[in-house]
Amino acid sequence: MAYAPVVSVSVSVRPNEVRQPIEGFGFLVPRASGLRLLGGLFMSSLFPDRAPEGRALLTCLLGGVRWPEAVDEPDDVLVARLGKDLEVTLGLRGGFDLLSLSRWPRAVAQPSRRHQELVADVRKEVARVGGLAVAGGWLDGVSIADTVSSGVRAASMIAAGLGR
Known part of the structure; x- marks a missing residue:
């Protein structure tokens, strides 16, 4: 079975520097958007006390079948792309602090037609x-x-x- 690679990036943001509320489960980014970001989880919303006061923890996913080369990109390219995509999706204005970046070359199974x-x-x-x-x-x-x-x-x- 083929697998799509995914890069997981956890970042800390200031909620007052984000246009969209950091509430609920998270968000998905439609393929038609043209963005490389697949979606994100609002970890500090899901699990209280995961972020210090005045910060929110997001875990964002890049790659998949949309951008399989992501796992081979340097960290700085991935972080820059994430910043641009978060500006579009969440209205992030103030940047973020990178907490972790993990590459998963065989992350999501891609079943064949059969x-x-x-x-x-x-x-x-x-x-x-x-x-x-x-x-x-x-x-x-x-x-x-x-x-x-x-x-x-x-x-x-x-x-x-x-x-x-």
């Missing part, structure tokens, strides 16, 4: 073995919830096979 057919074939073969199940983010979805559900289903199938 993915569901291949998954059905794998499940059929595994069912023939008995007492075996498959689980993971590659099966039915890449979100944490999808992956956890996959593991719970697999564990339930194995437990049922053991008579528990």
